[in-house]
Amino acid sequence: xxxxxxxxxxxxxxxxxxxxxxxxxxxxxxxxxxxxxxxxxxxxxxxxxxxxxxxxxxxxxxxxxxxxxxxxxxxxxxxxxxxxxxxxxxxxxxxxxxxxxxxxxxxxxxxxxxxxxxxxxxxxxxxxxxxxxxxxxxxxxxxxxxxxxxxxxxxxxxxxxxxxxxxxxxxxxxxxxxxxxxxxxxxxxxxxxxxxxxxxxxxxxxxxxxxxxxxxxxxxxxxxxxxxxxxxxxxxxxxxxxxxxxxxxxxxxxxxxxxxxxxxxxxxxxxxxxxxxxxxxxxxxxxxxxxxxxxxxxxxxxxxxxxxxxxxxxxxxxxxxxxxxxxxxxxxxxxxxxxxxxxxxxxxxxxxxxxxxxxxxxxxxxxxxxxxxxxxxxxxxxxxxxxxxxxxxxx
Amino acid sequence: xxxxxxxxxxxxxxxxxxxxxxxxxxxxxxxxxxxxxxxxxxxxxxxxxxxxxxxxxxxxxxxxxxxxxxxxxxxxxxxxxxxxxxxxxxxxxxxxxxxxxxxxxxxxxxxxxxxxxxxxxxxxxxxxxxxxxxxxxxxxxxxxxxxxxxxxxxxxxxxxxxxxxxxxxxxxxxxxxxxxxxxxxxxxxxxxxxxxxxxxxxxxxxxxxxxxxxxxxxxxxxxxxxxxxxxxxxxxxxxxxxxxxxxxxxxxxxxxxxxx
Numbered sequence: 001x002x003x004x005x006x007x008x009x010x011x012x013x014x015x016x017x018x019x020x021x022x023x024x025x026x027x028x029x030x031x032x033x034x035x036x037x038x039x040x041x042x043x044x045x046x047x048x049x050x051x052x053x054x055x056x057x058x059x060x061x062x063x064x065x066x067x068x069x070x071x072x073x074x075x076x077x078x079x080x081x082x083x084x085x086x087x088x089x090x091x092x093x094x095x096x097x098x099x100x101x102x103x104x105x106x107x108x109x110x111x112x113x114x115x116x117x118x119x120x121x122x123x124x125x126x127x128x129x130x131x132x133x134x135x136x137x138x139x140x141x142x143x144x145x146x147x148x149x150x151x152x153x154x155x156x157x158x159x160x161x162x163x164x165x166x167x168x169x170x171x172x173x174x175x176x177x178x179x180x181x182x183x184x185x186x187x188x189x190x191x192x193x194x195x196x197x198x199x200x201x202x203x204x205x206x207x208x209x210x211x212x213x214x215x216x217x218x219x220x221x222x223x224x225x226x227x228x229x230x231x232x233x234x235x236x237x238x239x240x241x242x243x244x245x246x247x248x249x250x251x252x253x254x255x256x257x258x259x260x261x262x263x264x265x266x267x268x269x270x271x272x273x274x275x276x277x278x279x280x281x282x283x284x285x286x287x288x289x290x291x292x293x294x295x296x297x298x299x300x301x302x303x304x305x306x307x308x309x310x311x312x313x314x315x316x317x318x319x320x321x322x323x324x325x326x327x328x329x330x331x332x333x334x335x336x337x338x339x340x341x342x343x344x345x346x347x348x349x350x351x352x353x354x355x356x357x358x359x360x361x362x363x364x365x366x367x368x369x370x371x372x373x374x375x376x377x378x379x380x381x382x383x384x385x386x387x388x389x390x391x392x393x394x395x
Numbered sequence: 396x397x398x399x400x401x402x403x404x405x406x407x408x409x410x411x412x413x414x415x416x417x418x419x420x421x422x423x424x425x426x427x428x429x430x431x432x433x434x435x436x437x438x439x440x441x442x443x444x445x446x447x448x449x450x451x452x453x454x455x456x457x458x459x460x461x462x463x464x465x466x467x468x469x470x471x472x473x474x475x476x477x478x479x480x481x482x483x484x485x486x487x488x489x490x491x492x493x494x495x496x497x498x499x500x501x502x503x504x505x506x507x508x509x510x511x512x513x514x515x516x517x518x519x520x521x522x523x524x525x526x527x528x529x530x531x532x533x534x535x536x537x538x539x540x541x542x543x544x545x546x547x548x549x550x551x552x553x554x555x556x557x558x559x560x561x562x563x564x565x566x567x568x569x570x571x572x573x574x575x576x577x578x579x580x581x582x583x584x585x586x587x588x589x590x591x592x593x594x595x596x597x598x599x600x601x602x603x604x605x606x607x608x609x610x611x612x613x614x615x616x617x618x619x620x621x622x623x624x625x626x627x628x629x630x631x632x633x634x635x636x637x638x639x640x641x642x643x644x645x646x647x648x649x650x651x652x653x654x655x
Contacts, residue, residue: 021622022486036611037485040618078557138560140524141533165555169536172521176493176528181616184489184519203625205406205516212621254533255564258550263558276654300655333654343625350625354654356645372645373633380638388642389655 002056003040005032009052019047070154071097071104072220074147074161074171075119075127077111082118085162089225090123090233092189093160096198099191100157107150109143110135113243120241123233127241128154132248137260138166141253144173150246151178156220158198160189163224175222181215182222187229187347197221208343228272228330229351271322276302276333279322279349282309283338283359283378290316292382293337299389305329307345323348337378341366358382396449396544398507399500400440400473401526402433404457404464405516429464432511434579435572439509439538441472442577446544450474452503456484456495462595470582470590477503481599483607488615489517493525495610498603500530507549508569512537520571527569534569535562539576 005016010031017025017032024037025044032052044053073089075082090106097104106124108116116129128150134142143166151159151174159174161167163185175182188201192214198221200213215221271277278297284290290304297304305322306315322329324344334352338359339345346369349355357370358378367373374381389395406425429437440451453468455461456479465476479499487495500508508527513520520536527534539559540552547566552559554573582590600610608614632648634641649655 036482038612040612040620042620043622138555140535144528165537165553168520169524169534172489172493172524173528173534175521175616176490176525179490179616181488181490182521183617184517184521199620204518204622208625210623210625211619212623214618214620215616216618218616255535255562255568257560257562259561260555261558261561333649346625354649354652356649367631367633371631372648373631374641374645375633375635376638376641381642384638384642385645388646392646392655 003034003038003042003044004054004056005034006052006054007031009050010048011050011052013049015049016044016047016053019044070102070156071100071158072151072156072160073104073106073124074159074167075106075108075115076162076164076166077108077115080111080115082115082122083162083164084232085164085167085225085227086119087122087232088227088230089160089162090119092225092230093158094123094233096158096189096191100196102157105154105156107147109146110137116243120243121237121239122235123239125241127243128246129243130246130248132251134248134251134253137257138170139253139255139257140170140173141255142248142251143170144177145251146246146248148174148177151220159220159222161222161224163226167224171222171224178218178220180218180220180222181213182224183213183215184224186223186225189223189225189230198223203343203347226328228328270303271305271320271327271329274303274329274331276300276335277305277322277329277331277349277352278302278335278337279305279307279339280310280316280337281307281339281345282313283340284310284315285338286313286315289338289378292379292386296335296382296386296389299386299393299395302333302335305349307339307342309340309342336366336370337382339366340364341369396443396447396506397504398440398443398449398451398509399503399505400433400436400451400453400468401496401508401510401522402436402453402455402464402468403430403511403514403516404428404455404461405430405514427460427463429467430511430514430516432513432515432572432574434511435574435576436509436511437468437471437473438577438579439541439570439572440507441580442541443507443509443544444474449506452477454496454499454503455479456487456492465595466590466593467582469593470586471580472583472586476593476595478595478597479599479603480597483600483611486612486615487610488617489519489521489525490616491610491614493522494529494614495600495603495605496522497526497529498605499598500526502598502603506566508532508567510569510571512571512573523569523571530567530569532567532569533564534571535564536571538570538572541576 012030073093075086103125105126106119116127183200306320311321330351332353335356355370356372357366358374362375453473510523537554543550634644
């Protein structure tokens with residue numbers, strides 16, 4: 001597809017020039033013209049009062065389509081257990097496969113037959129499993145070679161992986177090797193009902209902007225998916241599927257993991273596994289505010305998190321930070337106290353089931369994402385909440 | 396040791412907003428900076444030079460004004476700078492960008508390539524590993540510490556989900572680095588003078604032998620279909636009244652939802 005301005009209809013009003021986020025529309029001889037900066041974002045299509053801007057489909061849009069089949073997810077595992085993100089990938093992958101009328105397959109490197117069977121119970125129709133010694137530890141080169149080889153052989157149309165340190169490190173190699181598109185860190189995936197293309201939504205510009213990305217001409221369409229955003233698939237202990245053993249005879253690597261060291265702080269783990277999180281921002285006004293939050297957290301058996309503003313002020317250590325440059329969390333209940341709700345914070349907690357926001361400023365952006373908005377003073381409301389909860393719980 | 400550091404000039408993203416009415420980026424007056432992660436990559440390049448000798452070259456792809464970013468890197472102590480600039484590069488996605496950078500690096504020759512872990516405008520973290528693949532070179536992402544640098548190999552610590560891995564690689568290799576690795580130095584007075592005098596080498600698509608099907612929009616498998624502002628929650632309730640009323644309402648709602 002490309003965008004063209006029909007010169008005969010263009011009145012030279014310049015309305016479209018400001019609409020373009022890429023400076024791709026310029027005036028030439030009194031008429032608007034699209035230059036090579038155009039990203040085909042389609043923003044300009046609706047702004048022209050004369051209807052002079054049109055999207056033109058090319059024959060090559062059909063190029064290479066229909067050759068692929070099926071949705072694949074790359075399954076990660078840790079210590080003999082499937083990683084949570086793998087189950088989330090099966091959840092969203094299953095939805096996409098159903099819309100495409102295709103099979104859902106999982107790829108598992110290393111690990112054992114038991115995890116391969118688990119993947120089927122969690123929704124995979126097929127599992128491509130390789131147990132070669134080189135896959136006993138994460139290895140960029142070996143992982144990317146074998147996954148590329150399998151994709152070339154079986155030609156899936158969609159390949160998803162977790163936006164984890166491993167996924168974000170080796171999946172780009174696979175995409176480059178196959179010369180296909182890859183969208184990083186997606187927070188929403190769907191099938192475009194008109195074209196059947198994978199519609200990939202991800203935050204950009206520090207989360208200030210969401211972008212919808214397509215990969216229309218090449219296959220497979222590849223995406224990494226942010227952990228804790230998608231819903232897990234359903235577990236069915238009676239589910240049947242096929243496990244295909246894969247060999248890796250000629251796979252070697254020039255890197256070698258000498259040692260793996262675990263270093264998990266209690267708080268990081270707690271934050272990501274917590275059912276309830278009480279979080280504080282600049283409005284906590286320092287230690288005395290956070291003391292109130294810790295007291296509330298104690299009654300709720302919750303973990304305490306913070307926005308970057310509070311961490312930068314030195315009121316609480318970095319390991320408590322939630323947001324773009326901190327942790328991504330998704331508890332059942334997130335209580336945001338004195339957090340204004342900069343987008344950088346929102347991207348780290350938006351997938352929480354229920355969000356309660358307490359803020360003095362009734363126009364704070366945090367109220368845009370909250371389910372329950374409490375305009376008011378946290379120094380009044382938080383202690384009151386703690387007191388009433390204690391009464392309810394008989395503490 | 397010949398080191399090439401890849402950097403990107405980016406808008407200071409904390410200040411980029413979207414106009415909710417026109418759905419377009421509001422970029423007026425947003426300053427350009429060197430991608431913060433790339434500052435750590437430059438420092439890493441200088442560290443390797445101090446340890447092993449050799450040279451550090453800084454490389455970027457961008458419009459002519461990206462030269463400012465390169466000159467800043469020279470003021471920090473980098474030896475020379477290369478600017479990949481050509482209208483034909485415009486509209487490149489990560490795949491096409493990595494291809495262009497790899498073609499330039501092929502011509503420059505290299506032992507160690509260093510990139511920041513990601514750029515703060517796109518946040519993809521893809522260009523580094525993609526360059527390595529195009530050059531058929533190993534890579535190690537998220538380096539937080541150098542353990543050992545030898546003539547033909549390197550040992551580093553890479554950050555993972557639950558800790559870190561100690562990883563060894565042969566050279567040449569591509570590394571992407573995280574903030575924990577180092578503290579980028581300030582430019583010296585000598586460096587500032589050098590930056591003023593230095594000649595920034597410019598390379599175009601034909602200089603690096605990149606075909607038009609592999610670069611720009613044509614060479615980019617992904618397309619941005621649409622951009623929009625992050626959404627708002629639809630089923631929200633505003634709890635009004637005095638503090639005690641608000642707390643009672645909240646407790647009632649949360650109890651009904653079995654949230655507590």
